[in-house]
Amino acid sequence: MSLMHISSPHVHKPVTSVEQVMKQVLLATLPGVAVLTWFFGPGTLVNIIFGSMLAMGFEAWALWLRGKDFKSPLKDHSVIVTATLLCIALPPYSPWWLITVGIGVSVLLGKHVFGGLGYNPFNPAMVGYVVLLVSFPLQMSSWTEPRGVGEVPGLLDALTALFAPASYDGVTAATPLDLFRQNAGMLFDDLMIAKSELAGPIAGIGWDLVNLAFLAGGIWLLRQRIFTWHAPVGMLGALSLCALLGFDEGSSTGGGSVLFHLFSGATMFGAFFIITDPVSSAVSNRGRLIFGAGVGVLVYLIRVNGNYPDAVAFGVLLLNFAAPFIDQYTQPQVYGTKKIEVDE
Amino acid sequence: MRQIFDIHGGIHPPERKELAEPGRVHEMPLPSKLVLPITQHIGAPARSIVDVGDVVKGGQMIAEAQGPVSVPVHAPSSGTVTAIESRAVPHASGLTDTCIEITLDGEDTWIDLKGLDNWRETPKAELLECVRQAGIAGLGGAGFPTAIKLASDRDQGIHTLIINGTECEPYISADDTVMQCYAQEIVEGAEILAHMVGAENVILAVEDNKPDAAKAMAKAAEALDIADVVTFPTKYPSGGEKQLIEILFDMQVPSGGIPADIGILCQNPSTAIAVRDALIDGKPLTDRITTVTGMSLQTPGNRRVMLGTPIGELLRDAAFDDKAADRVIHGGPMMGFAVTDLDMPVVKITNCILAPTRTEIPPPQPQQACIRCGMCAEACPASLLPQQLYWYARAKDNEQLERHNLLDCIECGACAYVCPSHIPLVQYYRSAKGAIREAAKEKIRSDNSRARFEARQERLEREAAAKEAKRAARKAAAEARAKSGDDPVQAAIERAKAKKDAQAQTATEEKAQ
Numbered sequence: 001m002s003l004m005h006i007s008s009p010h011v012h013k014p015v016t017s018v019e020q021v022m023k024q025v026l027l028a029t030l031p032g033v034a035v036l037t038w039f040f041g042p043g044t045l046v047n048i049i050f051g052s053m054l055a056m057g058f059e060a061w062a063l064w065l066r067g068k069d070f071k072s073p074l075k076d077h078s079v080i081v082t083a084t085l086l087c088i089a090l091p092p093y094s095p096w097w098l099i100t101v102g103i104g105v106s107v108l109l110g111k112h113v114f115g116g117l118g119y120n121p122f123n124p125a126m127v128g129y130v131v132l133l134v135s136f137p138l139q140m141s142s143w144t145e146p147r148g149v150g151e152v153p154g155l156l157d158a159l160t161a162l163f164a165p166a167s168y169d170g171v172t173a174a175t176p177l178d179l180f181r182q183n184a185g186m187l188f189d190d191l192m193i194a195k196s197e198l199a200g201p202i203a204g205i206g207w208d209l210v211n212l213a214f215l216a217g218g219i220w221l222l223r224q225r226i227f228t229w230h231a232p233v234g235m236l237g238a239l240s241l242c243a244l245l246g247f248d249e250g251s252s253t254g255g256g257s258v259l260f261h262l263f264s265g266a267t268m269f270g271a272f273f274i275i276t277d278p279v280s281s282a283v284s285n286r287g288r289l290i291f292g293a294g295v296g297v298l299v300y301l302i303r304v305n306g307n308y309p310d311a312v313a314f315g316v317l318l319l320n321f322a323a324p325f326i327d328q329y330t331q332p333q334v335y336g337t338k339k340i341e342v343d344e
Numbered sequence: 345m346r347q348i349f350d351i352h353g354g355i356h357p358p359e360r361k362e363l364a365e366p367g368r369v370h371e372m373p374l375p376s377k378l379v380l381p382i383t384q385h386i387g388a389p390a391r392s393i394v395d396v397g398d399v400v401k402g403g404q405m406i407a408e409a410q411g412p413v414s415v416p417v418h419a420p421s422s423g424t425v426t427a428i429e430s431r432a433v434p435h436a437s438g439l440t441d442t443c444i445e446i447t448l449d450g451e452d453t454w455i456d457l458k459g460l461d462n463w464r465e466t467p468k469a470e471l472l473e474c475v476r477q478a479g480i481a482g483l484g485g486a487g488f489p490t491a492i493k494l495a496s497d498r499d500q501g502i503h504t505l506i507i508n509g510t511e512c513e514p515y516i517s518a519d520d521t522v523m524q525c526y527a528q529e530i531v532e533g534a535e536i537l538a539h540m541v542g543a544e545n546v547i548l549a550v551e552d553n554k555p556d557a558a559k560a561m562a563k564a565a566e567a568l569d570i571a572d573v574v575t576f577p578t579k580y581p582s583g584g585e586k587q588l589i590e591i592l593f594d595m596q597v598p599s600g601g602i603p604a605d606i607g608i609l610c611q612n613p614s615t616a617i618a619v620r621d622a623l624i625d626g627k628p629l630t631d632r633i634t635t636v637t638g639m640s641l642q643t644p645g646n647r648r649v650m651l652g653t654p655i656g657e658l659l660r661d662a663a664f665d666d667k668a669a670d671r672v673i674h675g676g677p678m679m680g681f682a683v684t685d686l687d688m689p690v691v692k693i694t695n696c697i698l699a700p701t702r703t704e705i706p707p708p709q710p711q712q713a714c715i716r717c718g719m720c721a722e723a724c725p726a727s728l729l730p731q732q733l734y735w736y737a738r739a740k741d742n743e744q745l746e747r748h749n750l751l752d753c754i755e756c757g758a759c760a761y762v763c764p765s766h767i768p769l770v771q772y773y774r775s776a777k778g779a780i781r782e783a784a785k786e787k788i789r790s791d792n793s794r795a796r797f798e799a800r801q802e803r804l805e806r807e808a809a810a811k812e813a814k815r816a817a818r819k820a821a822a823e824a825r826a827k828s829g830d831d832p833v834q835a836a837i838e839r840a841k842a843k844k845d846a847q848a849q850t851a852t853e854e855k856a857q
Contacts, residue, residue, distance in 0.1 A: 007436075007771040009757030010677040010698075010705050011357055011514065016719075016764045018712050076712060118713035118765075228718065278717040283729055285721075327732070334749040335352070335586060335726040336599035 018117075022077035024224055025273070028217035029084055032269060035213040036088070039206035040144050043092020046158040047099060048084050054103045055083035062112035078117050082106055085125040085273055089266065089313070090132070091143045093153065093161035098139050102128040122320045123280045126313045133313065141309075211268040218272025227278065230285045232271040234292025235299070236262060242300035261300065270295070270312035280320045287323075287330035294319045294326075346574050349594040351587045353723045354579040355758045357514050357678070359553060363644050364637040366517035367524040367556055370647045372661055374450060377426075378652030379689040380406065380417050381433045381441040385481035386488045387413030392444055398425045402454035403628055406444055409476060415489045416479045420630035420650035423448035434655075434674045434688050436681040436774075443689070446652070459626040463536060471540050471623065478622030479629045479692075484508065484519075484612035485675060487693040490619065493611075494540050496604045503607040505543040506592065507534050507616055509550045509557060510583030513676030516696040518635045521646040522613050523550065523557035527564035533616030535568050536623055541609055546571040549588055553578040580678060581756040585610040587725050599752050634690060636662045638699035640669040649690045655697055656686030664699055670707070673698040677705060678757045712765040720759035720769065726752050730759035730769050737776040742783055745776055753777070 036044045059079040063070035086106055090099065109131075110124030111117070133140045144153070153161070222229060243261040261267065266274075275281060275295050282291040295315040302311030383389040390407035400406055400419040407417040427445035432438070460466050460474065476491035507530060511519040523530060534546050548565055550558040552575045565571040576582065576591050586597045589608055597603050603610055611619075614632060621627040630651055637644040642663035649658060655672065673680040674688075676696055690697075720730035728749060736744040753773050760769040825835060 006671060006682050006708060007768055007774070008675075008677075008679050008681060008755075009760050009770065010671070010673055010680070010682075010700075011761065012708070012766065013355070013357070013762050016762060017709070017766070018715060018764050021715070021717065021764050072710070072712075078715070116713065118715050225719070225722075226717075228722070279715050281716075283716060283718060283721070283732055285718075288718075331729065331748065332721075332727045334599065334728055334752050335590075336596045336601070336752060337749065338596060 018076045018078065021226055022081050024221060024226055025081050026077065026084060028221045028226075029088065029214075029273065031213035031217045032210060033088065035206075035210045036092070039210070040092045041153045042155050042158045043094075043144065043153065043161065044088060044090075046155070046162055047087035047090055047092065047094055050096065050162060051083040051087040051090075051099050051103050052080045054100055055079045055107055058104055058107040059112075062108055063116070066112065066116070068116070073117060076117065079107060079111075082111065082124045086128050088269065088273075089125065089129050091140065093142075093144060093158060094139065096162050098132060098136060099162075101135075102132045104128075105131045118279055120279055121323075123274060123277050123316050126274060126316045126320075129313045130317060133308070207265070208263040211263040214268040214272060218268065218276075221272065221276075227276040228285055228288065230288040231275045231281060231292035234289040234294075235271045235275055235296040236267070236292075238293035238296025239267065239300050240296075242297055246300070246304060256304075261303070265303075265310040266312040267299070270299070270316065274312060274316055275319075280316075280323065282323045282326040282330065284327065284330045284332050286332065287326045290326050290330065291319050291323060294322060346572065346592075348574065348576045349591055351579075351582065351590050351725050352727045353721075353725045353758060354581065354587075355723050355761050356578070357580055357761060359514050359578070360637075361515060361517045361520065361553070363515065363639070364517050364635045365645055366520040366554070368645065369521060369525055369633060370645045372647050372649055372653065372658070374421065374448060374452060375650065375653045375657050376448060377654070378420060378423075378446045378448065378650060379431060379654060379687070380419075380444045380446065380652040381431075381689065381691060382407045382417055382444065383433075383441050384417065384487060384651070384691040384693065385415050386486065387411070387415070387492075389442070390414055390417050392428055392442065394425050394428075394444065396425050396428055399423070400425060400446060402452060403457060403630065404455050405477075405479075405628070406446075413489055413492055415476060415481050415491070416628075417444070417651075418479050418628040418630050419446055420652060421446070421448050422451050422453040432685045432688050434681075434683060434691055434694065438684055457626040459622075459624045463623045464539065468540055471536075474623055475540075475619055478618065478627070480615065480618045480622060481629075481692050482612055483614040483618065483632055483692060483695070485679070485693050485695055487691075490611070490615055493604075493609065494537070496602065500607050502541040502543045502604060502609045504545045504547060504609070505534060505538045505541065506585075506588065506608060506610045507546065507548045507613055508583060508585060508588055508610045509548060509554070509561070509613050510588055511554070512551060512578070512580045512583035513678050513680075513696075514580070515637050515698050516635050516676045517637075518633045518646055518695045519613050520554045520557045521635075522617065522633050523554070524560050526613075526617055527557075527560040528567070529617045529620055530561070530613045531564040531568050531571060532624070533618070533620035534571060534611075536619055537609070537611055537616060538570065543609065544570060547592060548573045549592065550575050551578045551582060552576060580758065581725055581754070584725065584754050584756060586754065599749065629692065632690075632692065632694070634658070634694050635696040636699075637696065638669070639701040639704045640665045640699045649694075651691060652689045654687050654689055655683060658690060658697055659686065659699055662699075665701075668701040669699045670702055671700070671705070673700070678761070679755065708768070709766045711767050714765055714767060717764060719762045719764065723758040723762045725756060725758060726754060728753060733776075734767060734769055734772055737772040740776075740779065742776075742780050745780065750776060750780070 033044055056074060056079060059074060060070045063073055083103055086102055106124040106128030110122060110127035111120045114120045239261050240258045243258040247257055275292055282288050298315035298318055299311045302308060302314055382392060388411040391410045392407045394400060394406045401422045402419055404419045405416050406419050409416045423446045425444060426447045430440045431443040433441040463471060472491045472495055480490040481487040482490060509519050509523050538546050548561045548571060550561060558573055558575050562573040565573055581587055582591055585603055589603055590596055595606055598605055618629045631648055633646055634649045635646050636658050644662055671682045674683045674694060677698060714731055714734055716731045724730055732748050733750055750773060755770050757770050763769060
């Protein structure tokens with residue numbers, strides 16, 4: 001027998017791998033995707049499948065260009081996570097070229113120009129999303145009306161929308177956050193009555209359930225210890241606090257209630273699936289708390305005072321910039337470095 | 345019930361301690377040869393005092409301590425010295441060391457051993473010398489000379505002695521076995537150790553996965569008023585002395601310091617027995633209990649092994665299937681190192697020889713990119729940021745490594761254990777630590793040579809200045825001579841006068857000095 005010379009430790013925690021982590025993240029998006037599909041039809045699902053295939057192609061191409069082995073990195077599923085997250089954020093029934101541009105930007109400019117997995121300073125999915133949002137505002141705000149199964153476009157419509165895009169004016173509608181932005185001056189409750197077809201218990205029909213589903217997926221990931229509670233709690237806490245301070249009994253010029261903010265738009269999706277991307281966030285727990293809180297404050301400010309209805313992507317990218325700075329000041333107290341109180 | 349505290353991080357790897365049936369000591373047949381390295385401890389190597397061809401008896405000193413941080417080596421049995429040469433020894437970096445090979449005669453005759461009549465009445469310095477001369481180094485795995493550790497009480501002195509029976513590494517059950525079988529001797533040793541350092545309390549610390557050991561220790565501890573058994577939840581690496589102190593006292597050993605800085609001394613149970621044997625029986629350290637385990641062995645178990653026994657012999661005794669294994673580990677699976685040569689001997693720090701099958705401990709998986717998930721930081725018992733240290737280690741950024749407290753890393757391996765990217769983190773830290781130490785040495789060297797260079801430069805300048813001054817003086821004198829005409833008599837008088845003045849000045853200078 002030949003003896004291997006291997007450094008310690010010799011044992012490894014069973015079934016822990018990057019692949020496993022990525023699989024769990026994908027699995028955790030299922031409830032959210034399911035609810036999106038229920039209310040908006042198969043658009044998101046088609047986005048994800050089309051986007052993932054494209055993403056794998058882009059990843060393989062980028063790895064080949066960089067002269068790397070492109071088989072094993074593809075197996076780590078990280079690029080599918082990026083594609084899935086971006087495609088969930090895109091409006092359902094997006095045309096093929098929109099998805100292609102988004103995925104291309106995410107994988108090539110968001111990830112590989114920096115050196116691939118683990119080296120990207122920005123969240124790749126959000127890089128792609130923001131480029132699309134700034135470049136194609138019309139397509140990026142064409143969300144279909146949340147109607148529920150039976151009234152939503154079918155699979156065939158979805159495929160038509162993907163490959164032979166035409167305007168979907170018939171079925172698109174403003175999201176509650178859009179309404180909020182466009183109808184300053186109305187009381188929130190009046191707004192909901194005026195647009196009764198969108199009225200839901202908390203934040204408009206569909207959206208509160210979508211958020212609840214992503215919350216459920218996120219809590220499962222938390223329990224699987226894929227990430228710690230710090231970033232999500234930081235973001236949701238800061239957002240709640242801002243909403244509480246800015247709340248003015250429900251006029252839509254005001255900020256909207258805490259619950260409205262928590263269960264609107266991409267709040268829960270952002271809190272558990274976007275800002276928890278470990279590569280581009282702060283490293284220490286305290287740092288991640290601050291990172292999350294920063295995103296929360298920005299989301300509130302941009303939603304209420306900015307030009308865009310939602311702001312998770314901007315918040316995340318801005319805080320990605322700040323992450324190394326946060327790291328600098330949030331090193332945990334290392335064993336034995338505490339100052340000992342000396343009794344004089 | 346004593347309050348216990350939690351440490352940051354930690355992991356729960358499968359323990360697999362039952363494999364070696366803790367609580368039973370197997371005796372080994374006498375080996376034919378023993379190979380004794382002269383360095384089985386941390387510190388200066390011992391110096392061989394035997395020659396090839398010498399006949400030695402069991403217990404006879406064969407290498408003496410050199411310098412204060414060093415311990416001697418004794419022959420574990422009788423025989424003839426057949427070689428003194430450099431051989432491979434168990435070491436993380438695969439070093440060689442001078443080894444004394446003894447071919448045993450099978451008689452196992454010993455020198456006459458004589459213990460102290462009354463250790464309580466014996467001066468402490470003499471007790472320390474006895475411990476040192478018995479060749480005792482920490483048997484837990486680090487091998488620091490015990491006499492030095494016992495003499496290292498700082499200003500406040502030692503208030504608590506901890507007998508560290510945590511044994512948190514998977515597979516190993518040597519301490520467990522010693523505690524079950526020799527509890528009384530451990531407590532006797534603890535009493536001597538407490539006496540030597542003036543400790544008022546003795547804590548016998550046992551992890552709660554060893555209930556039999558805890559029971560045996562509690563029974564034996566009844567004989568010693570100041571001793572208490574404390575059990576605490578099983579978690580790796582609770583047995584690191586810094587971690588154990590935090591668990592028991594909620595206190596931290598200052599960075600770069602030792603437990604004695606906060607009045608605590610930790611000793612391994614087997615070390616306590618070795619001290620007891622040395623003082624009461626006069627017996628030097630020549631054997632130890634070692635766990636021999638792993639699925640590639642048919643008869644694993646804890647064995648009493650003579651120091652110097654080749655590891656291969658130990659494995660043969662346990663019916664080793666060498667086709668099933670592709671590595672043999674000295675120590676545990678978390679911190680042990682792979683041995684490259686089965687002729688390597690068992691030494692004072694050998695608490696375990698692990699021979700796992702390929703399926704039991706599979707070969708490492710290929711390393712993937714770090715995704716900074718932070719699982720390592722969650723697992724680190726020293727609250728470090730292993731993912732950051734990894735970046736800085738790869739970038740060879742020593743400044744950031746020190747700022748992120750790399751030197752406080754205890755190399756427990758918890759980070760690498762949980763890493764989803766299978767990065768051998770500890771390996772990076774070890775080599776970075778080596779580089780930092782090397783850089784520090786290099787800095788001292790370059791500082792020294794810079795100082796030397798500057799001194800030389802200054803001396804040369806001083807000499808040049810002096811020469812220049814002399815030359816100027818001569819020139820001035822010549823000019824003065826030329827100006828004052830050619831009165832050689834006057835000149836001679838003046839020269840004499842100047843000489844006298846100079847002499848007078850030298851005299852006063854000498855006086856002043």
